[in-house]
Amino acid sequence: MKEYYLGVMSGTSLDGIDIALCEIDDTHCKLFASAEYPFPGVLKEEILKLTAGFGTLRHIGECHTKLGLLFAECINDFLTTNALHVKSIHAIGLHGQTLWHAPDSLYPFSMQLGNPNIVAAKTGITTVADFRGKDIANGGEGAPFAPAFHQFLFADTQENTAVLNIGGMANISLLFDTFCGWDVGCGNVLMDMWMQKTESQNYDTEGAFAKSGEPHEALLAQMLADEYFDKKAPKSTGREYFNAAWLEKNLRGFEHLSDTQVQRTLLELTAHSIANDVNATQATQLIVCGGGTKNSFLMQRLNVLCHAKVLPSDALGINSDFLEAMAFAWFAKKRIHQEPLLLKKVTGAKKDSIAGAIYAAD
Ligand SMILES: Nc1ncnc2c1ncn2[C@@H]1O[C@H](COP(=O)(O)OP(=O)(O)OP(=O)(O)O)[C@@H](O)[C@H]1O
Numbered sequence: 001m002k003e004y005y006l007g008v009m010s011g012t013s014l015d016g017i018d019i020a021l022c023e024i025d026d027t028h029c030k031l032f033a034s035a036e037y038p039f040p041g042v043l044k045e046e047i048l049k050l051t052a053g054f055g056t057l058r059h060i061g062e063c064h065t066k067l068g069l070l071f072a073e074c075i076n077d078f079l080t081t082n083a084l085h086v087k088s089i090h091a092i093g094l095h096g097q098t099l100w101h102a103p104d105s106l107y108p109f110s111m112q113l114g115n116p117n118i119v120a121a122k123t124g125i126t127t128v129a130d131f132r133g134k135d136i137a138n139g140g141e142g143a144p145f146a147p148a149f150h151q152f153l154f155a156d157t158q159e160n161t162a163v164l165n166i167g168g169m170a171n172i173s174l175l176f177d178t179f180c181g182w183d184v185g186c187g188n189v190l191m192d193m194w195m196q197k198t199e200s201q202n203y204d205t206e207g208a209f210a211k212s213g214e215p216h217e218a219l220l221a222q223m224l225a226d227e228y229f230d231k232k233a234p235k236s237t238g239r240e241y242f243n244a245a246w247l248e249k250n251l252r253g254f255e256h257l258s259d260t261q262v263q264r265t266l267l268e269l270t271a272h273s274i275a276n277d278v279n280a281t282q283a284t285q286l287i288v289c290g291g292g293t294k295n296s297f298l299m300q301r302l303n304v305l306c307h308a309k310v311l312p313s314d315a316l317g318i319n320s321d322f323l324e325a326m327a328f329a330w331f332a333k334k335r336i337h338q339e340p341l342l343l344k345k346v347t348g349a350k351k352d353s354i355a356g357a358i359y360a361a362d
């Protein structure tokens with residue numbers, strides 16, 4: 001039977017809140033309506049400070065509330081704009097804003113902010129959140145989760161298919177032979193940081209700034225030698241690792257490089273780290289989603305470096321901007337129907353789990 005779910009995703013790029021209304025049954029997840037709400041600059045700064053380790057418990061608590069209110073406001077606007085009745089939506093799948101992801105800690109955890117109680121109360125819709133906690137409790141990484149959805153979405157593929165998300169971080173799923181997936185490493189995050197620092201821009205539109213510079217081979221080799229890239233899956237990462245301090249450390253001794261040279265080298269780092277992982281497999285097709293698909297120069301470089309054919313998910317009728325939000329709509333459906341997400345081969349958890357906690361509206 002067809003049911004309607006909302007998926008709400010705000011990722012590591014902190015660029016916006018994606019909302020996807022999906023019609024879902026056992027074999028399909030169809031995007032019905034979607035919208036992106038820009039992230040308020042002040043809140044973005046606040047979160048960046050918290051993710052850099054600055055802030056008090058009170059700040060974290062207040063941010064949890066602020067984000068809950070913001071998500072609810074965006075969802076209510078989305079419902080009004082699309083003339084949707086609350087009763088027609090089964091549930092909301094709310095990822096929340098990752099503040100800190102520490103699967104390798106002595107006491108592992110993954111913290112997403114945006115109080116789901118507020119979202120449920122203010123929208124009147126049952127809200128599913130805290131998707132990663134159970135997997136971590138079962139010994140898993142708690143990420144990436146998208147591979148389960150990729151497998152569902154591209155179940156009919158005839159090729160040796162890999163699916164790549166290039167958001168702030170990059171993650172990949174292999175849908176052939178033994179299903180698996182992992183976080184490749186930095187996606188756009190370091191390039192975005194450098195654009196912010198040198199050009200006061202949120203990102204490098206189409207990769208034009210990077211394209212105007214030459215890569216620096218020694219810097220690239222040094223960054224590619226980072227131990228995260230060599231680590232075997234299961235593995236996941238985030239801003240706790242690929243951050244301003246990481247970039248600063250790597251740029252020490254390379255202060256003479258021009259801003260465009262650095263940007264180009266960072267783009268090559270993203271492209272090479274992805275291509276190295278893809279080329280180590282038998283993938284014949286790489287389906288790409290996430291904001292990185294809009295960086296035409298990055299896509300061009302992936303085409304050159306990867307053995308597999310590279311194509312945006314849009315070429316297969318799946319909106320590359322909303323694939324992650326769709327995933328959380330689908331995860332909510334799985335939770336409501338008490339079905340486990342088959343992720344243990346990805347996250348390394350001892351078993352598959354029914355992921356997410358349910359926050360009733362009443
Ligand atoms: N026109 C464009 N040209 C170049 N890059 C772009 C363009 N549009 C978006 N991007 C990149 O995509 C990023 C946003 O991607 P996306 O929304 O998929 O990330 P996210 O979901 O926040 O991250 P994650 O998947 O890690 O959680 C931007 O920060 C920017 O780097």
Ligand SMILES: CC(=O)N[C@H]1[C@@H]2OC[C@@H](O2)[C@@H](O)[C@@H]1O[C@H](C)C(=O)O
Pocket residue numbers: 011012098101110143144145146147165167168169170171183236237238324
């Ligand atoms: C902890 C966390 O929020 N991780 C994100 C991040 O962004 C991309 C990559 O790193 C992935 O591991 C994950 O997001 C998607 C939705 C996932 O779980 O597949």
